[in-house]
Amino acid sequence: xxxxxxxxxxxxxxxxxxxxxxxxxxxxxxxxxxxxxxxxxxxxxxxxxxxxxxxxxxxxxxxxxxxxxxxxxxxxxxxxxxxxxxxxxxxxxxxxxxxxxxxxxxxxxxxxxxxxxxxxxxxxxxxxxxxxxxxxxxxxxxxxxxxxxxxxxxxxxxxxxxxxxxxxxxxxxxxxxxxxxxxxxxxxxxxxxxxxxxxxxxxxxxxxxxxxxxxxxxxxxxxxxxxxxxxxxxxxxxxxxxxxxxxxxxxxxxxxxxxxxxxxxxxxxxxxxxxxxxxxxx
Amino acid sequence: xxxxxxxxxxxxxxxxxxxxxxxxxxxxxxxxxxxxxxxxxxxxxxxxxxxxxxxxxxxxxxxxxxxxxxxxxxxxxxxxxxxxxxxxxxxxxxxxxxxxxxxxxxxxxxxxxxxxxxxxxxxxx
Numbered sequence: 001x002x003x004x005x006x007x008x009x010x011x012x013x014x015x016x017x018x019x020x021x022x023x024x025x026x027x028x029x030x031x032x033x034x035x036x037x038x039x040x041x042x043x044x045x046x047x048x049x050x051x052x053x054x055x056x057x058x059x060x061x062x063x064x065x066x067x068x069x070x071x072x073x074x075x076x077x078x079x080x081x082x083x084x085x086x087x088x089x090x091x092x093x094x095x096x097x098x099x100x101x102x103x104x105x106x107x108x109x110x111x112x113x114x115x116x117x118x119x120x121x122x123x124x125x126x127x128x129x130x131x132x133x134x135x136x137x138x139x140x141x142x143x144x145x146x147x148x149x150x151x152x153x154x155x156x157x158x159x160x161x162x163x164x165x166x167x168x169x170x171x172x173x174x175x176x177x178x179x180x181x182x183x184x185x186x187x188x189x190x191x192x193x194x195x196x197x198x199x200x201x202x203x204x205x206x207x208x209x210x211x212x213x214x215x216x217x218x219x220x221x222x223x224x225x226x227x228x229x230x231x232x233x234x235x236x237x238x239x240x241x242x243x244x245x246x247x248x249x250x251x252x253x254x255x256x257x258x259x260x261x262x263x264x265x266x267x268x269x270x271x272x273x274x275x276x277x278x279x280x281x282x
Numbered sequence: 283x284x285x286x287x288x289x290x291x292x293x294x295x296x297x298x299x300x301x302x303x304x305x306x307x308x309x310x311x312x313x314x315x316x317x318x319x320x321x322x323x324x325x326x327x328x329x330x331x332x333x334x335x336x337x338x339x340x341x342x343x344x345x346x347x348x349x350x351x352x353x354x355x356x357x358x359x360x361x362x363x364x365x366x367x368x369x370x371x372x373x374x375x376x377x378x379x380x381x382x383x384x385x386x387x388x389x390x391x392x393x394x395x396x397x398x399x400x401x402x403x404x405x406x407x
Contacts, residue, residue, distance in 0.1 A: 001319060001322060002319055003317045003318070003319060003321070003322060004307060006322060007303075040326070041326050042326050043326060043327055046325075053361055053364055053365070056292075056364050056365060056367065056368060057292050057295075057296065057364060060288040060289070060291065060292045060367055060368060060371075074375070075387055078375060078387060078390055078391050078394065079387075079390055081372075081394045082390060082393055082394060082397075085394055085397040085398060085401075086397055088401075089397060089400070089401045089404065092401070093404065139386075140386075210288070210367070210368040210371070211368040211369075211371065211372055211394070211398070213368070214365050214366075214367075214368040214369055214398055215397060215398055215401050216401070217364075217365045218365055218398075218401045218402045219401055219402075219404065221339065221358075221361060221362065221365060222339055222340070222341075222402070223339070224337075224339045226358075226361055227325065227336075227337065228302065228306075228312070228337045228353075228354040228357035228358060228361075229312075229317055229325060229336075229337075229354075230325070231357075231361065232299050232302065232303050232357045232360075232361075233303070235296075235299065235361075235364070236296060236299060236300060236303070239292070239296060282326070282327055
């Protein structure tokens with residue numbers, strides 16, 4: 001195959017992965033890595049390198065809007081970035097000496113978990129009767145925002161700081177190890193452990209994903225895992241696909257087709273685990 | 283304000299990467315060892331021969347070669363700009379918290395910025 005044809009195929013697949021990632025609310029990275037490794041036979045280290053730069057592009061570019069900026073809890077995000085960035089640096093360093101088959105198994109497990117979390121119906125939007133913990137008060141993590149759909153100012157308190165912080169460290173580690181945004185883990189930490197409203201969790205998580213990814217992307221770049229031949233078409237494709245997906249497919253959220261895709265994703269994840277155990281992954 | 287920096291950074295780096303791709307496609311030259319059809323299996327397999335030598339990985343070398351128009355160095359420069367965008371955002375947040383006289387969060391943000399910059403040092407070593 002001519003190298004330029006291969007690049008074009010990579011670009012096309014990445015546009016689709018970006019659109020699908022936006023549709024499922026999972027991000028393009030989690031979809032393109034299995035596509036590149038299982039279908040294109042690409043070494044997983046290059047796939048992860050290409051994915052991590054796409055994560056920066058999509059989280060920083062597509063996410064920035066005025067409304068989301070208002071809901072994002074800047075202090076909460078910045079405090080938790082202590083955990084995610086340190087986790088991400090360690091994850092990226094560890095990924096450098098782990099064999100591809102091990103990364104494939106871990107990736108499959110994380111993907112099963114993420115797809116399953118998205119498959120279940122979402123939690124209550126604004127948790128009621130949360131009493132903030134003293135530590136969260138000292139760190140001034142509580143906040144408020146105007147909810148456009150509820151049409152009122154929502155005040156909320158934060159609790160479970162140590163648990164949330166620990167979970168965020170894990171989210172950073174996984175992000176650095178596998179080159180994904182690991183937004184699902186970040187939302188679990190803020191939503192379930194720290195009891196932030198879902199809107200605050202998702203917007204703050206989005207704010208954090210780019211910074212977390214930047215902590216590991218530099219390590220990947222210097223190691224030579226970000227190959228221009230692969231990472232350039234993938235990053236541009238995912239960026240384009242995500243923007244298109246966010247604009248065009250928003251109304252599909254919550255529809256039955258979403259669940260079908262999530263089931264497909266779980267099958268793909270099981271395949272990554274299986275191929276990793278077999279040792280037929282590069 | 284901060285979100286404009288982010289969007290601007292992403293658009294700028296995407297444009298630079300696109301320039302690099304276009305230049306490589308038009309001139310059929312990467313500026314480094316050329317990628318031939320028979321190299322594809324090596325690249326897919328992460329063969330050492332398909333790594334260093336085909337593109338630059340040291341930031342100084344990337345910048346130098348991008349300035350003289352080597353396509354794969356231009357792509358690399360775009361990637362570095364992309365990675366630098368969230369770092370710039372954190373740096374601006376330090377200024378934001380300092381302006382608010384929020385010393386605790388200025389300190390926290392400086393720590394995060396240090397981790398981001400340190401990652402480039404551990405990455406080399």
